[in-house]
Amino acid sequence: MKAVCWHGAMDMRVETVPDPKILNPQDAIIKITSTAICGSDLHIYNGFIPTMQSGDIIGHEFMGEVVETGSEVKKLRKGDRVVVPFPISCGQCFFCQRDLWSLCDNSNPNPNAGMIEKLYGHSPAALYGYSHLFGGYAGGQAEYARVPFADVGPIKIPEGLRDDQVLFLSDILPTGYMAAENCNIQPGDIVAVWGCGPVGQFAIQSALLLGAERVIAIDRIPERLNLAQQLSDRVQIVNYEEIETGEALKEMTGGRGPDACLDAVGLEAHGMGLEGFYDKVKQTVRLETDRPNVLRQAIVACRKGGTVSLAGVYGGFLDKIPMGAAFNKGLTLKMGQTHVHKYLQPLLNRIQTGEIDPSYIITHRLPLEEAPHGYDIFKHKKDNCVKVVLKPHMS
Numbered sequence: 001m002k003a004v005c006w007h008g009a010m011d012m013r014v015e016t017v018p019d020p021k022i023l024n025p026q027d028a029i030i031k032i033t034s035t036a037i038c039g040s041d042l043h044i045y046n047g048f049i050p051t052m053q054s055g056d057i058i059g060h061e062f063m064g065e066v067v068e069t070g071s072e073v074k075k076l077r078k079g080d081r082v083v084v085p086f087p088i089s090c091g092q093c094f095f096c097q098r099d100l101w102s103l104c105d106n107s108n109p110n111p112n113a114g115m116i117e118k119l120y121g122h123s124p125a126a127l128y129g130y131s132h133l134f135g136g137y138a139g140g141q142a143e144y145a146r147v148p149f150a151d152v153g154p155i156k157i158p159e160g161l162r163d164d165q166v167l168f169l170s171d172i173l174p175t176g177y178m179a180a181e182n183c184n185i186q187p188g189d190i191v192a193v194w195g196c197g198p199v200g201q202f203a204i205q206s207a208l209l210l211g212a213e214r215v216i217a218i219d220r221i222p223e224r225l226n227l228a229q230q231l232s233d234r235v236q237i238v239n240y241e242e243i244e245t246g247e248a249l250k251e252m253t254g255g256r257g258p259d260a261c262l263d264a265v266g267l268e269a270h271g272m273g274l275e276g277f278y279d280k281v282k283q284t285v286r287l288e289t290d291r292p293n294v295l296r297q298a299i300v301a302c303r304k305g306g307t308v309s310l311a312g313v314y315g316g317f318l319d320k321i322p323m324g325a326a327f328n329k330g331l332t333l334k335m336g337q338t339h340v341h342k343y344l345q346p347l348l349n350r351i352q353t354g355e356i357d358p359s360y361i362i363t364h365r366l367p368l369e370e371a372p373h374g375y376d377i378f379k380h381k382k383d384n385c386v387k388v389v390l391k392p393h394m395s
Ligand code: NAD
Pocket: 038, 039, 040, 041, 042, 043, 171, 172, 175, 194, 195, 196, 197, 198, 199, 200, 218, 219, 220, 221, 224, 240, 264, 265, 266, 267, 268, 269, 270, 271, 293, 294, 310, 311, 312, 313, 336, 337, 338, 386
């Protein structure tokens, strides 16, 4: 089959690789009809995720048709149309039983789990196509994928819904939703969202759904800010290249600061001035793993007693985090890889009723062969790119 393989920073190639096989009786094989490039894939593309190996198949946002099932798979049949959540979860362990799906204890096999335990103390769940620290599983930017624990993760899609409407259940829709849920939104609340990429868009939409009185959307890319603005007249926008974000947020909240600050940017935040230069240099010479520019701003901007919610991914050791501000302002910090499984059915219901149509963020639909071009335009925001969907069986 054809798959998108990583060969180093900025080097994605579409190659012919062996078809996936059932390795465990609980596996299924999915023929992929739609698969997307995620902001998280850009961290791999840009070379910030360790333990990638040349030839690794990447991608973790995918859906398709079941073509084969292992002997112990009971809920799925050949021909079923499914969306697959990006964390791989067993459904049985302490964490899965508590709805903490991205923290599954069983999906990351050794020696991979052993490696990440050295870094984090414990191993979180494995993720599709996301390095050997996270399990080394082949990803979904391919014609076919092996799906472990097939009775646990995939959700069947009812007839009448297009791929475009449901594909983002695999990751970014639940991610935006969980990040907004983590903001503990109360009537009258103002939520500030850094980053108007795909995750930011769904975080903004979810914050509105969850009752935020106003959402302040922060970015510098005009078409992404416009997209946010069009969601509702309860959305206000800040272009951080035109106005200083901290000052703007103070002014827009009567000096008090937003009730919740949501970081939908993560470890590759664009920094400005001396601070931006500092992080760039330290990251380049590997003295710092992440550039936590947005996280710092969010902590400082947040009102006393408010919540900072992180959807943006962080990977390692962060420098100059204003912990004193977080502590003395009594902030709550919430974060994590999304517990996608928990949100699949409720969000599918909202899509079915027409309350949410996530397809509006798609700007590019490309055949799988054009994945390298897709990465290039998504990374550099060329051609007004917001979200790329790859179609492995387009031709
Ligand atoms: P993206 O790269 O398309 O969007 C990021 C946006 O942030 C861009 O529009 C960029 O202009 C903006 N930005 C950069 N620096 C900024 C700054 N200093 N202030 C304000 N805005 C800034 O990516 P995406 O697909 O929207 O993903 C966003 C983040 O969410 C990534 O870190 C990704 O890894 C993460 N993510 C997390 C999960 C999870 O489970 N928690 C799941 C999916 C994605």
